[in-house]
Amino acid sequence: MSAIEEEHVRGGGIFKDISADDDEMQPTVLESLCMNCYQNGTTRLLLTKIPFFKEIIISSFTCANCHWSNTEIQSAGRIQEQGVTYSLRVKSKEDMNREVVKADSATVRIPELDFEIPAFTQKGSLSTIEGLIDRAVAGLEQDQPIRRATDPAVAEKIEEFIEKLKKLKDVKEEFTLIIDDPSGNSFVENPHAPQKDVALSVSHYKRTAQQNATLGIEDEQTGEEDKEKSGDDIDTMRNEVLVFDTNCPECNAPASTNMKLVQIPHFKEVIIMATNCDSCGHRTNEVKSGGATEEQGTRITLHITDPSDMSRDLLKSETCQVLIPELEFELGMAALGGKFTTLEGLLKDIKDLIVSKNPFTCGDSSTSERTEKLQLFGKKLDQLMAGEIDAHIILDDPAGNSYLQNVYAPDPDPEMKIEKYTRTFEQNEELGLNDMKTEGYENS
Structure with missing residues (x-):
């Protein structure tokens, strides 16, 4: 052994x-x-x-x-279900201290210098933005002595480019740093959490068949095959809990995942998956929409007026954003994954993500100011769950697959507003709908 x-x-x-x-x-x-x-x-x-x-x-x-x-x-973790792209506008020296997790599958770009670090050319690293630039400079300087001896002209051009990279650390001019990771395992710190970072945009996307093949998780041809279940198979899934073998995402020990189709009243059918690990005790659940992407996006706004609102059933799809305007809080797409829980359960998960499980509130990464701010946000969430704060919660899902229980159904809920809206081009791009053609393709 x-x-x-x-x-x-x-x-x-x-x-x-x-x-x-x-x-x-x-x-x-x-x-x-x-x-x-x-x-x-x-x-x-x-x-x-x-x-x-x-x-x-x-x-x-x-x-x-x-x-x-x-x-x-x-x-050593599993590849995420979606790829992720971080785009940061670096405006000050403080931005250079943002911590960055760069997986080896990530591509790093600085458009202003037409500079790119291709995927799999560097090992994964946990550093800062300044550290990323220093590492790139060290890589370019490594072979400079040989270049000066064999090709002085090329060595001179590379030396000029190295100086440009070094000057970025002074941040005399703003520049953009883009990290694109199809594995979804890279990360750029938001020092303003839990508030939204206006300088940092995060978008998730569905990997292409070629990206899956590069990551070694799917044959390139597999993504092009269209497999359908028969009607009998779907009926079986509705009436039974399906169990299949998998591995625990925490300790990688053999575990079992239970899956079942569930019909949510006054909404639609969803797939609920739950995994329990007997080895380490880790438990996780995930919800997938059982239907197609809706023609319009859905924005659900609930005015929380009573502690009983915390018991409302809630379905948050992977494409849903959660906003609490009174707390200046915004949770982006894919954060926390898909969940079928209560409103209180969602707020507790948000608190765990932002406060309890945030790596920047403990150890060398923490500062007293940041920790105090996040602890204060956690207290405000506790007050919201206790009904001590008057606030609104907004579920904004461009795919239209999220749901919040109407306790007055089938009559309208006076404290809840449901709006349908037309998705923007950018939202369709994130959902992968702009390149999807389902009508008239026979003649194209």
Whole structure:
């Protein structure tokens, strides 16, 4: 049995939370081959968990013979269901200190310099925006001595470009940093959380068949095949709870996922999936819409007037945004995934995401001002759930697949307003509808 397997048996999971306790953060030490001098060196592996980046493997190699060393971070978590693109307008030196998780599958671009770091050309890293630029500069400077000897003209042009990259750190002029990660495992810090960051835009998208093939999760031809279930199969799914084997997203141990089709009164059919892990106790549930994307988007606004409103059933699809104007709060698409819960359950999940499980409220990443602000936001959510704050909650779903219970049904709810609206081009683009043609394709 290997050292990693032994740790899995002892601790009930091989990925440990980041901790200041040295006893909890002991790395696994392995003897391995040095690729520089081909003598034996030492590799240290630390398997840990970082919120918003799932599980990661930190590896550090050192060779006592030639003194060569190498450090890298690899994602050990599952690939997310959607890709993600972060676009940040860097306006000040404070923005350079934003923490960034860059997966190895992510592409980094700076349009103003026509600069791009292609996917899989760098290992995954946890750093800052300044750290990303320093790493890019170091990569370009690495072969400069050879270029100066073999091609001085090219070396001179690269040197000029390196100087431009270095000047970005002074932020004398604004520039845009774009991180596009089809795996969905990259992240850019919002220092203003839980408020919306006007300088940072986050969009999720459906991967193409080619991107799935690049990530190794689906054959390129598979995405082009259209498989349909028969009517008998659908009827069976409506009447039974389907169980299929999977792996726990936390400890990767074998687990079971239950799936069932459920009809929500006065709404539509949804698919509810729940996974329970007997090894580590992790539990998760997810909801998918059982129908197609609606022709119009839906915006549901509820005026919370009584604590009894917290018991209203709520379906939040993956494409739904949640807004609380009185708290200046906005939760973007795909955050928290799809959920079928109550209004109180959704607010508790938001509190856990923003306050309890936020990596920037503890450890080296935290500041007293940021922690105090997030703790205050958590208290306001508690007051909202207790009915002590008069507020509105808005579910804005461009796909039209979200729902909030009308306790007066079938009569109108005086405290709830449901609006239908036409999606913008950008919203259709995010939903992948602009390139989808379902009519008249025979003649095109």
